Amino acid sequence: MTGFKLRGPITDIQVMATGRGIRILAKLRKLYGRGRWRKLKGFALVELPDGTVSRAELHWYDAHGIGRRDMKVKRLVR
Numbered sequence: 001m002t003g004f005k006l007r008g009p010i011t012d013i014q015v016m017a018t019g020r021g022i023r024i025l026a027k028l029r030k031l032y033g034r035g036r037w038r039k040l041k042g043f044a045l046v047e048l049p050d051g052t053v054s055r056a057e058l059h060w061y062d063a064h065g066i067g068r069r070d071m072k073v074k075r076l077v078r
């Protein structure tokens with residue numbers, strides 16, 4: 001799910017994959033440049049397109065000097 005807004009800090013951040021363990025590493029390098037790419041997950045309050053605010057599990061890619069890219073809501077958490 002895309003089109004959401006973060007409404008709080010991301011907590012419980014975990015690294016899911018690094019370097020060649022990332023399936024779309026070639027795409028990330030082509031779009032954003034070379035970097036030490038990592039796939040991460042964490043939890044945060046998000047505002048969904050319909051206006052509701054909920055806690056969600058987020059997945060995204062990050063590289064030093066480039067920042068967070070392709071953030072998405074993986075699932076809503078109670």
